[in-house]
Amino acid sequence: xxxxxxxxxxxxxxxRAVTRDALAADGDVDVVEASSVDEATDALxxxxxxxxxxxxxxxxxxxxxxxxxxxxxxxxxxxxxxxDVSPDRIDxxxxxxxxxxxxxxDMPGARESLARMVGNTVTERTQVGYPLPTxxxxxxxxxxxxxxxxxxxADAFDRLTTxxxxxxxxxxxxxxxxxxxxERFLACAGSEWETLSREDSMCTHTILEDxxxxxxxxxxDDRFADNDRLDELDIRAYAGVPLETPRGAxxxxxxxxHDEPRTFSExxxxxxxxxxxxxxxxxxxxxxxxxxxxxxxxxAGTDGEDA
Numbered sequence: 001x002x003x004x005x006x007x008x009x010x011x012x013x014x015x016r017a018v019t020r021d022a023l024a025a026d027g028d029v030d031v032v033e034a035s036s037v038d039e040a041t042d043a044l045x046x047x048x049x050x051x052x053x054x055x056x057x058x059x060x061x062x063x064x065x066x067x068x069x070x071x072x073x074x075x076x077x078x079x080x081x082x083x084d085v086s087p088d089r090i091d092x093x094x095x096x097x098x099x100x101x102x103x104x105x106d107m108p109g110a111r112e113s114l115a116r117m118v119g120n121t122v123t124e125r126t127q128v129g130y131p132l133p134t135x136x137x138x139x140x141x142x143x144x145x146x147x148x149x150x151x152x153x154a155d156a157f158d159r160l161t162t163x164x165x166x167x168x169x170x171x172x173x174x175x176x177x178x179x180x181x182x183e184r185f186l187a188c189a190g191s192e193w194e195t196l197s198r199e200d201s202m203c204t205h206t207i208l209e210d211x212x213x214x215x216x217x218x219x220x221d222d223r224f225a226d227n228d229r230l231d232e233l234d235i236r237a238y239a240g241v242p243l244e245t246p247r248g249a250x251x252x253x254x255x256x257x258h259d260e261p262r263t264f265s266e267x268x269x270x271x272x273x274x275x276x277x278x279x280x281x282x283x284x285x286x287x288x289x290x291x292x293x294x295x296x297x298x299x300a301g302t303d304g305e306d307a
Contacts, residue, residue, distance in 0.1 A: 142249035
């Protein structure tokens with residue numbers, strides 16, 4: 001089993017040391033220490049962190065500020081607020097979107113409980129095998145409106161991916177929708193991919209982004225360096241833009257892959273965003289047409305009953 005890396009943020013050096021020793025007691029945990037929000041932010045930028053344990057009161061902010069930094073860089077990393085500050089004193093008004101586990105530091109056996117919580121939380125995330133958006137249930141509900149039977153036959157997606165492949169000079173360009181367990185390719189110029197498990201799909205990470213995800217070399221990125229399936233598909237470079245519905249749910253991605261490491265210019269990424277916008281427009285058009293046809297069928301059925 002790979003050694004876990006836990007970031008422990010606490011301004012009190014003595015408290016931090018006791019927590020560090022408790023977490024590292026079984027020998028399978030490496031603890032990175034920070035005494036402030038700034039130090040924690042620097043640590044997150046330089047380390048692959050599996051879990052964050054933070055006090056609430058820090059000299060330049062709070063533990064919720066640390067958790068917010070984690071959500072920006074690694075949304076699936078669990079955060080535990082380990083503090084003797086009571087819940088009613090924790091100011092959540094400015095961080096309403098930050099979700100953390102809470103464990104009171106002044107309860108009996110607190111650090112033993114903390115060590116168990118870290119292990120259990122990380123294990124649960126690892127068993128899923130891939131990061132989940134914070135509003136995954138709502139995202140899947142929105143996907144049902146767009147992932148309709150026969151959608152893969154739409155010529156517009158074939159044309160878009162063919163044009164994109166030629167425009168960017170890449171091996172593969174595709175449109176994919178991501179359900180609970182896999183990615184289904186609506187169109188795939190340059191290959192014949194049909195589905196890919198969500199655990200292996202790079203788009204699993206793209207749908208966590210606000211704008212796009214660019215990976216110039218998969219072998220140099222910790223998220224993908226050990227993904228054998230990507231090597232089997234000859235994916236070494238990737239650029240993807242989330243497909244976001246008018247109501248803000250991300251249902252898939254428009255992506256490029258190449259068999260060698262490569263960079264993407266700002267102009268290329270701007271054009272890729274336009275391709276993604278057109279793909280989403282096509283999905284939205286088909287959703288509206290489908291809804292209109294369904295309403296027409298229901299109306300005809302009602303009229304027949306009245307007759």
